[in-house]
Amino acid sequence: MALISNATTIFDNGSMASGFGGSMTFIKKLTASASATLSFVDGTDGVLLDDTYKEYVFTFKNIHPSASSTLVFQVSTDGGSSYATTLTSTTFRAYHFESGATAFGYDNADQANGTAFQDLIMGTIGTDNDQSSSGSLNLYNPSSTTFVKHYTSIMNTAQGTPLSLNGFSAGYFNTTSAVDAVQFKMSSGNIDAGDICLYGIA
Numbered sequence: 001m002a003l004i005s006n007a008t009t010i011f012d013n014g015s016m017a018s019g020f021g022g023s024m025t026f027i028k029k030l031t032a033s034a035s036a037t038l039s040f041v042d043g044t045d046g047v048l049l050d051d052t053y054k055e056y057v058f059t060f061k062n063i064h065p066s067a068s069s070t071l072v073f074q075v076s077t078d079g080g081s082s083y084a085t086t087l088t089s090t091t092f093r094a095y096h097f098e099s100g101a102t103a104f105g106y107d108n109a110d111q112a113n114g115t116a117f118q119d120l121i122m123g124t125i126g127t128d129n130d131q132s133s134s135g136s137l138n139l140y141n142p143s144s145t146t147f148v149k150h151y152t153s154i155m156n157t158a159q160g161t162p163l164s165l166n167g168f169s170a171g172y173f174n175t176t177s178a179v180d181a182v183q184f185k186m187s188s189g190n191i192d193a194g195d196i197c198l199y200g201i202a
Contacts, residue, residue, distance in 0.1 A: 022202035024057070029198075032191035034066060040198050041080040042180040049180050051143040053200030058139070058182070060155065060196055062132040065125050067189030071133060072117035075142070075149070075173055076181035083183050084115040089171030093122035097163040107167070113174060117185065120153050122167030126160045132194065133157040135167075142179035149173040 028047050030038045040058075042049035049056060063071055074083035089111050094104040109119035125131050135155030142149050150172045157165040173179060184196060 025053075025200045025202065027056075027198040027200055030196050032063070032194045032196075035191045037183050037185045038191060038196050039080055039181060039183040040196075041076075044080075047198065048200060049142055049182065049198075050178075053202060054141045055201040056139045056142060057199045057201060058137040058184075058196055059199070060133065060135050060137075061194060062134055063125065063194035063196075064129075064132045064192045065127060065186045065189055066192040067186070068124050068126050069186040069188040070119050070121045070124050071155070071184060071191075072119055072187050073137070073182060073184045074115075074117045075139075075179045076183070077175055077177040077179055080181035080183070083117070083181075085179070086113050086115055086174040087111050087118060087171055088113055088174060089118055089169055091119065091122055091167070091169045093165060093167045095123075095163050095165040097161060109169070111171070117187070118169060118171070119187070120167060120169055121155050121157050121165070122169070123157055123159060123165045125157055127192075128160055130162070131158055131160050139179070139182065145176055145178055148175065149179050 040047045075085050076083050091107040091109040093107045096102045107122040109122050121133055125133050133155050137153040140150045152170040155167045
């Protein structure tokens with residue numbers, strides 16, 4: 001069975017027609033084990049962060065800290081020598097307690113032309129084993145030398161309160177230099193466990 005819109009075939013026999021959407025290509029997985037940082041540097045250990053793809057996606061699976069803290073990230077334009085690229089961001093969060101209470105609103109983890117590492121969770125992850133965070137971060141056209149570098153992210157965290165916390169962050173790195181490295185770490189302590197995978201979107 002085909003899906004046709006305005007005389008154009010979009011799907012046919014379960015496959016998307018050429019020209020609609022792009023493929024997602026796995027590039028690299030880093031697994032934390034009491035890791036101070038996890039860094040993806042273009043040209044190092046099979047990592048691509050260049051003009052091969054216009055969009056890159058990082059996925060996070062069960063990020064767990066050694067100390068109660070939040071997951072943060074920053075980018076580099078000098079091959080990972082420094083991570084302090086000027087950033088403007090916006091953040092908000094929603095949460096739902098197991099008891100039924102809910103909330104939604106602005107979170108003050110945003111930056112206005114700051115150079116700090118950006119919070120991705122909008123909360124903290126505790127150290128007991130029923131707390132961890134998973135989600136994704138999209139980085140758009142990092143190799144551009146014309147435009148700023150936009151990102152969007154969504155994370156879900158199981159907290160010990162207990163509750164489900166969704167953290168949303170988006171913004172741009174205010175540089176026209178190519179971004180060639182991305183680093184993740186906890187705001188304090190180590191990334192005790194978890195996987196971060198990098199994909200390219202054609």
